[in-house]
Amino acid sequence: MKKLLTRIATVIIFSASMSTIVQAEEASVIARGGQLYDKWFKVIDAPKPADTHKAWPASNTKKKGDVTWRCKSCHGWDLRGKDGAYSKGSYKTGIKGLQGVAGAPLEEIITVMKDDTHGMEGMMNEQDYHDLALFVSKGQVDMSSIINPDKSVNGDVAKGEAYYNTICAGCHGKDGKLPRDLAAPLGKIVSSNPWEGLFKILNGQPKESMPAMRALPIDVSTDILSYMMTLPQK
Template sequence: MLVVAGSLLSAIQMLHAQDGKGAAGPAEHSNLADFVHRAPPQPTEIWLRAAGGRIYDNWWDALDRRKPEGTHPAYPGAGKRTGANTWRCVECHGWDYNGKDGLYGSGERYTGIKGIRGAVGRDVNRIAALLRAEPHSYKRELINDEEVQRVAIFVSRGQDNADRLIDLKTGTARGDPVRGAGLFQTTCAACHGFDGRALDWGAAKEPAYVGTEANKFPHEVLHKIRNAHPGVVMINLRGFPLQDAIDVLAFARTLPSK
C-alpha cells in the first residue's frame, strides 16, 4: 500500500508541476490522464457542471490544448492583463461570477465587464451560441461543441452564490471549520497533507499552500473545491452538498500559510 500511495502521489505531483501543455511522461495515456482531460462514457449532470467549471477556469489546461496566442481581441483596452490569460472566462467574469460588480470591481483584474450571474437558469443552447459569437469568439478549433455545452451547463446550472457564503470584505467562509477538518483530513489530505503543505504552487521565498490560497483567494479556492483545478489530478466536491465545500474552505483558512 505504501508503494501504491507513493506512486500515486508522484503522479499527482508530476501533473501539478506541468506547464499547461497537458499530462507528461508515462501518465499521458493512463487512467489518471483520462480522469484529468477526458469525459466518462456517460457523463452525469454533476460531472458536466464540474467539467464546465474547470473550462471556465482555464480551458486549455482543462482540455489539454495549446495556449492561445496573443491577447483576446475583445479584451478591454482598460484592462491590465495581456496574453493567454485574457482568453480565460474567469479573467473577466470573476471567481464570484459577478464581474465588475463583485471582486473585479477594481484593481488589476478590473475590466468593466459584467458577470454571468444573470445567466443562471438560462437555456443552455442559447448560452453556448453566445460563447461562439462575438465578443467571446470561442471557435470550434479551440473548444468543440460538446465542451462548449459543458461551459454553458456550468453557467446555467453550476454557479454557486458565493455572496451569501463568503464575506466579501474579510473573506471569512460561513462554514464550520471543525466539520470541515474531518472532510479535509479524509479526502483532501491524501494529496495536500494534513497541514495543507504537501504541495506548493509558489516560489522558494513565497510559498503557496492550501492555507495561503484559502486566505488570499477564498472565492477561487471555493471554485476549485467544487470543480477541481484544471489540468491536474484533483478530486472535487461537486457531487456533495455545497455546505461541505464551505466547511472545507472554513477549515482551509486555519491551515498554515507559510
C-alpha cells in the same frame, strides 16, 4: 392490494434513486464545465492563446496573453464580474457577471460563446461547449452568501477539518503544503482569494486528479474552505 402498494413503493424508491444518480452525473459534467471556465485550453490540451483577447478592456494593462482568454478572468471566480470580487484589483475589467444567464437554455449560451465578442468559434468541440454552458446555466453558486466582504467564510471549521483530513490531506498534507510545486501553501492561497478556493473545491483543478465536491451539499465545500483558511500561510 398490499402487493400492489409494495410494488408502487418500490417503483417510487427506484425512481428517486435513479433521479439522484442522474443529478450526480450531471454534477460531474457541471464540474468539468467549471474547469473549462477556469482554463479551457488546459482541459482540452489546446495550445495557449498567444495574443491578448480582443475583448479584453484596454483599461486593464496588468493582464495580457493567454490569461485574458480564461472565462474567469472577465467574469470572476464568483461569476459576478464587476459586481463581485473583481470589482477591484488586477483583474478589474468592468465586465458584467453571468447571473443573468443562470438557467438559460444551453443553445443560447453556446451561441454567445461563439459570437464575435467572445470569439470561441472553433476553439473547442461541441461536448466542451455543452459542458461549459451547463456550468454557466446550472452550476452557479451564490458565493456572496458564503464568503463575506472581509474574506471570512460562513462555514463550520470543525466539520471542515474532518472533511479536509479525509478527502484532501492525502494529496495536500495536513498542513496544506503539498504538492511541493504549489505556488504557495493552501492556507495562503485561500486566505488571499477564498472565491478561487471555493471554486476549486467545487469543481477541481484542470488536468489534475483533485476531486470535485460538486455532487455533495454545498455545506461540505464551505466547511472545507473554512478549515483551509486556518492552515499555515508560510
